[in-house]
Amino acid sequence: MTDSAKTRPVYRNIHITQIVGYRLPPAGIVSILHRVSGVVLFVLLPFVVWMLDASLGSEISYDGFTNVFLAGVAGLPAWFVKLVVLGLIWAYLHHFIAGVRHLWMDATHSVSKAQGHSSAVFTLGLSIALTLVLGAKLFGLY
Secondary structure, three states, X not given: OOHHHHOOOXXXXXXXXXXXXXXXXXXXXXXXXXXXXXXXXXXXHHHHHHHHHHHHOOHHHHHHHHHHHHHOEOOEOHHXXXXXXXXXXXXXXHHHHHHHHHXXXXXXXOOOHHHXXXXXXXXXXXXXXXXXXXXXXXXXXO
C-alpha cells in the first residue's frame, strides 16, 4: 500500500453533534432555504388567501385590510402582521429566484462547481436585497 492510500481522507455522514460546526457551501444553503421557503409559502397559504379576499372583496373590506397594517388584527399588533408579511415576501422571492436558478441549470446543463457557487451566491444576494427593498416599503421607510 502506498502512503497516499493511507493518508487519504475518509468522508462519512456527520453526527448530530457536528452540525453546529459544519459549514455548508452556498449551493447547500440555497437548497435548504428553497425547501424552507416552500414550507413557509404552504403554511401561510390561508393568510395569503385571506389577504387576497380582503383586498379584492369590496371597498369596505379593502379599508379593513389596510387597517390591519395600521392597527393590527385579533390582538396582534400591526408590526407583527408586517413581520409575517415580510417573511412571506422573503419566502416568495427566495423560492421564485431559486426555482429560476434550478430551471436555468437544468436548461443549460450548467452543473459545474464554480457555476453552482456563483449562482447560489447570486440567488442569496438578490433575494435578500429585494426583500430589504420591499420590507423598507412595507414598514414605510419610503
